[in-house]
Amino acid sequence: MNYVIEVQHLAFRYPNAPQDTLGDIDFAVRQGEFVSVVGPSGAGKTTLLNCISGLTRPTGGAVLVEGEAITAPSSKIGIVFQDYSRSLFPWLTAEKNVALPLRSRGLGAEEIAARVAEALASVGLAGQEKKYPWEMSGGMQQRVAIARALALEPHVLIMDEPMASVDAQTRSDLEDLVLKIWAERGVTVILVTHDIDEAVYMSDRIVILSTPPTAVYHTMEIDLSRPRHQLQTKDTAEFGHLRARLFTEIRELRERSALNA
Amino acid sequence: MTTQTQLIATQAKQKKKRSSPLGKVAIRLPALVIAILLWQLAATAFSTPFFPPFFSIVARFQEDWLSGPATQLFLSDAFYTNALPTIGRLAIGWILGALLGVTIGSLIAYLPRLGAALEPLVRFGMSLPTPALLPLAIAFFGLDAGGKIFFIALGAIWPVIVGTAAGLRGADPVAVSSARSLNLSPATLFLRVRIPLASPQIMAGLRVSVNAAVLLIIVAELYATTTGIGFMIVSAQRNFDVLGTWSGVFLLALLGIVCNGLFVLVERRVMRWQIIPREAQK
Numbered sequence: 451m452n453y454v455i456e457v458q459h460l461a462f463r464y465p466n467a468p469q470d471t472l473g474d475i476d477f478a479v480r481q482g483e484f485v486s487v488v489g490p491s492g493a494g495k496t497t498l499l500n501c502i503s504g505l506t507r508p509t510g511g512a513v514l515v516e517g518e519a520i521t522a523p524s525s526k527i528g529i530v531f532q533d534y535s536r537s538l539f540p541w542l543t544a545e546k547n548v549a550l551p552l553r554s555r556g557l558g559a560e561e562i563a564a565r566v567a568e569a570l571a572s573v574g575l576a577g578q579e580k581k582y583p584w585e586m587s588g589g590m591q592q593r594v595a596i597a598r599a600l601a602l603e604p605h606v607l608i609m610d611e612p613m614a615s616v617d618a619q620t621r622s623d624l625e626d627l628v629l630k631i632w633a634e635r636g637v638t639v640i641l642v643t644h645d646i647d648e649a650v651y652m653s654d655r656i657v658i659l660s661t662p663p664t665a666v667y668h669t670m671e672i673d674l675s676r677p678r679h680q681l682q683t684k685d686t687a688e689f690g691h692l693r694a695r696l697f698t699e700i701r702e703l704r705e706r707s708a709l710n711a
Numbered sequence: 712m713t714t715q716t717q718l719i720a721t722q723a724k725q726k727k728k729r730s731s732p733l734g735k736v737a738i739r740l741p742a743l744v745i746a747i748l749l750w751q752l753a754a755t756a757f758s759t760p761f762f763p764p765f766f767s768i769v770a771r772f773q774e775d776w777l778s779g780p781a782t783q784l785f786l787s788d789a790f791y792t793n794a795l796p797t798i799g800r801l802a803i804g805w806i807l808g809a810l811l812g813v814t815i816g817s818l819i820a821y822l823p824r825l826g827a828a829l830e831p832l833v834r835f836g837m838s839l840p841t842p843a844l845l846p847l848a849i850a851f852f853g854l855d856a857g858g859k860i861f862f863i864a865l866g867a868i869w870p871v872i873v874g875t876a877a878g879l880r881g882a883d884p885v886a887v888s889s890a891r892s893l894n895l896s897p898a899t900l901f902l903r904v905r906i907p908l909a910s911p912q913i914m915a916g917l918r919v920s921v922n923a924a925v926l927l928i929i930v931a932e933l934y935a936t937t938t939g940i941g942f943m944i945v946s947a948q949r950n951f952d953v954l955g956t957w958s959g960v961f962l963l964a965l966l967g968i969v970c971n972g973l974f975v976l977v978e979r980r981v982m983r984w985q986i987i988p989r990e991a992q993k
Contacts (some may be wrong), residue, residue, distance in 0.1 A: 523891050529892040540985070541770075541907045553899070
C-alpha cells in the first residue's frame with residue numbers, strides 16, 4: 451500500500467505538563483486520500499497537525515512523509531490554518547501573499563506570475579489579485595490562503611478547521627471548492643474539523659481521536675459515491691446512517707472519558 | 712462583525728476622512744488664533760525685553776530664515792549656514808540610531824542569551840538621560856559634526872532597540888507558524904514577515920526616537936558648536952538679541968513639527984494595512 455503520511459506512535463507532551471497531550475497516535479494516509487480528523491475539543495488536533503507538518507517536534511514516535519521522517523516544515527506539505535486573518539500577511543496583496551514563498555524559492559518571475567495566476571484562478575479569485583486581505587470577505591481570504599498553499603504544489607494539503615471562521619453559505623462553498631481542488635489535483639488532504647456533517651460529506655475516511663493522552667479511538671470508512679453534492683449526498687439514507695454513527699461514536703467517547711475523569 | 716460589514720465601515724470611514732481636514736482646522740484654529748492674539752496684546756501692553764510681540768518675532772523670523780532670493784527657494788543664507796547643518800546632523804544621527812537600533816533589537820530577540828546578557832545594559836542606556844553624556848561624546852568624537860551625530864544616534868537608539876526586540880518577541884505565533892510552513896528563506900522570513908509583524912512596535916520606538924533626536928541636536932548645539940540653530944540661539948542670547956533668540960526657537964518648533972509630520976505621513980503609508988482595518992472596527 452502506498453502511504454503518503456505515516457503517523458507512528460506519535461506522542462507529544464508540553465514542557466512541564468503532567469501528562470502527554472498526544473499519547474500514542476498511529477494512522478496512515480494513502481496517496482490521494484481525503485482523510486478527516488475529528489475529536490473532542492482539547493484532544494490536541496492542532497498539535498497533531500503541527501507535528502505532521504514539521505512545525506512542532508514530537509516528544510515520541512515519528513511522522514513519515516513519503517517514507518522520510520519529517521523534522522522541519524517540508525515543501526511536500528501545504529497548510530491552511532483556521533484563522534486566515536492571522537495566517538495571511540495583511541501588508542501584502544492577495545497575489546503577493548501567494549508569490550512570497552515562490553519568490554523565496556528562487557523561481558523565475560514568469561513562472562511565479564503563471565503559478566500565482568493559476569492558483570488564484572483555481573480558487574475563483576481571478577481579478578482580485580491586487581486586493582489586500584482586509585479588503586476581502588472571510589471566505590475570500592481563506593481562498594487566498596488555499597491558493598498560497600496550492601501554488602507551492604504540495605503533495606499533501608493539511609487543513610486545520612479551515613471553514614470554522616466563516617458563515618454557513620460560505621462554508622459549503624468552501625467545502626465544494628476544496629473537494630474540486632482535491633479531485634482535480636490528486637493532492638492528498640488531511641482535514642481537521644469539529645463538524646460531523648462536514649467530516650462525512652468530505653472524506654474517504656474519518657479518524658476519530660480520543661481525549662488526552664490522545665490516541666486514535668476509531669476510524670470510519672466513508673463509502674459515499676463521488677462526486678458529492680451538498681443537497682443530494684446529504685439527502686441520502688447512507689449519509690444519515692454515517693452521520694448518526696459518527697455522532698454516536700463521539701458521544702460514547704465523551705461519556706467514557708467523563709467516567710474516567 | 713463580518714468582514715463584509717467591515718468593508719462597508721472602511722468605505723464610510725474613508726468618506727468621512729476626506730471631508731474631515733476642514734473640520735479639524737475649524738476646531739483647532741480658534742484656540743491658536745486666540746493664543747496668538749493674547750500673546751500679541753500682552754506683549755504690547757506690558758512691554759518687557761524678554762517677551763516681544765508675536766508679530767515682531769514673525770517678522771524677524773522671516774528676515775532671519777526666509778529672506779533669500781528665489782534661486783535659494785527664498786531661504787536665507789543664514790538658513791543654509793545654520794539650519795541646514797542642524798537638519799543634516801539630525802537626519803544622519805537619527806537614521807544611524809534607527810538602523811543600529813533595529814539591528815541590535817533583532818539580535819536581542821533572536822539570540823535569547825545575548826538578549827539576557829545585554830538587558831541590564833539596555834536598561835541602563837534607557838534610563839540614562841542622554842544629555843548627560845554630551846561631554847563624553849565630545850571628548851571621544853570632538854566638537855565637529857561626528858560628535859553630534861554620535862550623540863543623537865546614542866539618544867535615538869534605545870527606544871528602537873526596545874521596540875524592535877519587543878515586537879519580534881511578541882509576534883503572533885499563528886502568523887509565525889504560517890510563515891514557517893511556507894518554507895521561506897531566512898532572509899525572506901526576516902525581512903518580509905518578521906519585521907512587518909513587529910513593525911507596530913518598531914514604529915512606536917522610532918516615533919519616540921524622533922522626538923529624542925530633535926531634543927538632543929539642540930542640546931548639543933547649545934553646548935558646543937560654531938554653526939546650527941542652537942548656536943544661533945545662544946549667540947543671539949549672548950548679544951542680548953531677544954528677537955533673534957525667539958526667531959531661532961520658532962524655527963526649532965517648526966523643525967519639530969515638520970519631523971513629526973513627516974513621520975506620521977510615512978507611518979500612515981507604511982502601516983496602512985494595520986491602520987485601515989483598525990479604524991474600520993471603531
